[in-house]
Amino acid sequence: MMRGAVAGAEPGTFMPDWNAEPSTLYVVATPIGNLADLSARASEVLRTVTWVAAEDTRQTRKLMAHLGAGARLRSLHRGNEARTVPALVRSLRTTGASGALVSDAGTPLVSDPGRWLVEAALRAGIAVVPLPGPCAVVAALSVAGLDAARFVFEGFLPARAVARRRRVAELACETRTWAVYEAPHRIRALAGDIKEVLEPDRQVAWVRELTKRHEEAWRGAVGELDPERIPERGEFVVVVEGAGEEAGVPDQDLDAFLEPLLEAGLGVRTAAALARDCLGAAHKAAYARALALKR
Ligand code: SAM
Numbered sequence: 001m002m003r004g005a006v007a008g009a010e011p012g013t014f015m016p017d018w019n020a021e022p023s024t025l026y027v028v029a030t031p032i033g034n035l036a037d038l039s040a041r042a043s044e045v046l047r048t049v050t051w052v053a054a055e056d057t058r059q060t061r062k063l064m065a066h067l068g069a070g071a072r073l074r075s076l077h078r079g080n081e082a083r084t085v086p087a088l089v090r091s092l093r094t095t096g097a098s099g100a101l102v103s104d105a106g107t108p109l110v111s112d113p114g115r116w117l118v119e120a121a122l123r124a125g126i127a128v129v130p131l132p133g134p135c136a137v138v139a140a141l142s143v144a145g146l147d148a149a150r151f152v153f154e155g156f157l158p159a160r161a162v163a164r165r166r167r168v169a170e171l172a173c174e175t176r177t178w179a180v181y182e183a184p185h186r187i188r189a190l191a192g193d194i195k196e197v198l199e200p201d202r203q204v205a206w207v208r209e210l211t212k213r214h215e216e217a218w219r220g221a222v223g224e225l226d227p228e229r230i231p232e233r234g235e236f237v238v239v240v241e242g243a244g245e246e247a248g249v250p251d252q253d254l255d256a257f258l259e260p261l262l263e264a265g266l267g268v269r270t271a272a273a274l275a276r277d278c279l280g281a282a283h284k285a286a287y288a289r290a291l292a293l294k295r
Contacts, residue, residue: 019044019045019048020044020045020048020049020050020098020100021098021127021129022096022097022098023092023093023096023097023098023126023127024092024098024099024126024127024128024129025092025098025099025100025101025117025118025121025126025127025128025129026045026049026098026099026100026101026129026130026131027100027101027107027108027109027114027118027128027129027130027131028042028045028046028100028101028102028108028131028133029042029106029107029108029131029132029133029134029135030042030060030063030102030103030104030105030106030133030134031105031133031134031211032105032106032134032135032136032139032210032211032235033105033209033210033211033212033215034211034212035063035066037133037134037211038063038067038133039131039132039133041131042131042133043067043069045100045131046063046064046067046069046071046100046102047067047068047069047071048071048098049071049097049098049099049100050071050072050091050095050097050098050099051071051072051073051074051088051091051097051099051100052064052069052071052072052073052074052099052100052101052102053074053075053076053084053088053099053100053101053102053114053117054073054074054075054076054102054103054104055076055077055102055103055104055108055112055113055114056075056077056104057073057074057075059104059105060073060102060104061073063102071100074088074099076088076101076113076114076117077113078113081113081116081117082116085116085117085120086120088117089117089120089121089124089126092121092124092126093124093125093126100131101114101117101118105134105136106134106135106136107132107133107134107135110135110137110153111155111156111181134211136181136210136235136237137153137179137181137237139207139210139211139237140179140205140207140210140237140239141177141179141239143205143207143217144177144179144205144207144217144219144239145203145205145219146177146203146205146239146240146241147176147177147241147242148177150176150177151176151177151178151179152171152174152176152177152178152179153178153179153180154167154171154178154179154180155180155181156180156181156182156183157180157182157190159186161189164186164189164190164193165193165196165197168190168193168194168197168198169197169291169295171240172197172198172243172287172288172291172292173243173288173289173291173292174242174243175242175243175244176242177239177240177241177242178239178240178242179237179238179239179240180237180238181235181236181237182236182237182238183236184231184232184233184234184235184236185232187206187227187230187232187236187238188227188228188230188232189227190238191206191225191227191230191238192227194222194225194238194240195222195223195225195227197291198222198240198287199222199269199272199283199284199287200221200222200223201221201222201223201283201284202221202222202240202241202243202284203219203220203221203222203240203241204219204220204221204222204225204238204239204240204241205217205218205219205220205238205239205240206218206230206236206237206238206239207236207237207239208231208233208234208235208236208237209234209235210235210237212234214233214234216231216234218230243284243285243287243288244282244283244284244285249275249279249280249281249285249286251289253279254275254279254281254285254286254289255289255293257274257275257278257279258271258272258275258286258289258290258293259293261274261290262290262293262294268287268290268291268294269287271286271290272286272287272289272290273286275289275290
């Protein structure tokens with residue numbers, strides 16, 4: 001029977017009063033804004049584990065105080081992982097302690113620290129148990145109105161302008177929906193890159209401050225996106241529709257058609273429009289192909 005399952009109940013039914021098991025590392029998702037989003041199971045585990053490894057102990061202390069939880073807080077961030085991870089794994093293995101890994105907000109390891117602790121715990125044969133919950137990219141995908149059956153999450157794009165634009169150009173050919181995190185002081189620059197590089201009819205959404213007082217979402221076509229109207233405050237996720245699959249036009253035919261046009265100096269947009277009109281190719285696919293050839 002799985003940990004926490006109710007004896008005799010349907011598989012997957014969990015007891016409401018769920019306690020931490022010894023020698024177990026729990027990877028606990030915490031709210032991305034609204035404290036009510038912490039699951040009952042996560043509250044219970046944070047109250048009963050021996051220690052909580054936190055990205056920023058000041059931040060997690062507030063959550064623990066809200067829960068009335070007294071577990072010892074251990075600081076775990078990129079700068080001290082090499083020193084702290086072995087000590088935490090030793091405590092799980094030799095003292096039978098139970099531990100929880102949290103980040104400042106959302107799901108640990110998703111653009112957040114914790115990977116080395118999870119890896120080391122697994123290598124040491126320790127049970128690593130997820131407590132799923134809030135995650136900004138998943139929340140954004142759930143309201144973006146785009147295909148989320150398959151998607152690509154890119155985390156943060158490069159901060160430097162040239163590298164970021166190059167990455168957006170590479171992503172232009174991605175046929176799955178893609179999503180990125182962005183900081184408020186770079187959101188307009190990213191929106192500018194998207195507008196510059198992607199076809200105007202591609203759908204895009206930005207969401208900010210999910211689950212918080214100033215939660216906001218915008219959805220529309222790239223051509224309607226106005227970078228200057230995006231507030232430069234709060235936390236953002238940007239979700240972009242993937243490039244369409246080519247509509248029955250084989251790659252080599254598309255390339256043979258596009259290459260001479262691009263060599264002759266035609267812009268990517270114009271060449272793609274011609275491929276659509278002359279070959280019947282899907283515009284998004286022709287655009288992505290032309291962009292790749294141009295590079
Ligand atoms: N581990 C977290 C998760 O599961 O979503 C992500 C941590 S990452 C360091 C922080 C980024 O996530 C922010 O810069 C922002 O792009 C995004 N983010 C976090 N909270 C958010 C929120 N409430 N609304 C929109 N985006 C958010």
